[in-house]
Amino acid sequence: MKFVRTLTWIVITAVLVSFIAMNWVKVPVNFWPLDDGNYIHFQWPVGFVALFFFALGVIPVWLYFRAMRWRLNRRIASLENTLRASSMPAETAPAALAAEPTVETGTTTTASNPAPDA
Template sequence: MQVVRTIVWVLLLVVLLVFSAFNWRPIELTIWQGLVLETKIPALVVVSFLLGLVPMWLLHQGSKWRLHRRISSLETAHRTAVANAAAASPPPEPVREPVREPAHEPVREPSPSPADPAGERPKDPL
């Protein structure tokens, strides 16, 4: 973001220099009836630009400062609330699930294999 900002300011400066080179001539600016200001066109452009930019920049900086203060105060209040809640209540005890007995399924007798046509198998000692 800093690179983009730098590029914009450099381009603005180049445009101002080119404008100044082609318009460097004096003009008379009548401010009031008896007050006449003789100045160059580029000086008038720069002063007009700054008269528009500076108040808006100051307003932006003030808003940014106010929001930073507000955010920091909210963060501090949150940290304080969390610390008070942690100090006031003990940590919850872990929930233990009851131990379940393994389900006993009936033992299935395997079907006779082709190698054992009579279906004779050794008896299970249990």
């Protein structure tokens, strides 16, 4: 699957680079109207203008989806933690009652960790 994704990015990059290379002619871009009926304009290459406005359209959508993904990942983690906390078994006896003193050494043992036989 990574191969398909990499190949797709390579094709998109090749198309964009060829578009920019073929359209590197500078054109006037009207930026802001003035009082006398003229415009403030810049001489920009067509490829740069296309990339700029493509990014202007893509970046807000990309940021929205990243924020949505972050929010949903936080929500999933919270639900997993809640489920993990509610599914833990309750202890039937406190740890102090589960320990039994031994007669020989005076150490304590538990049911899960018996003292070694000597």
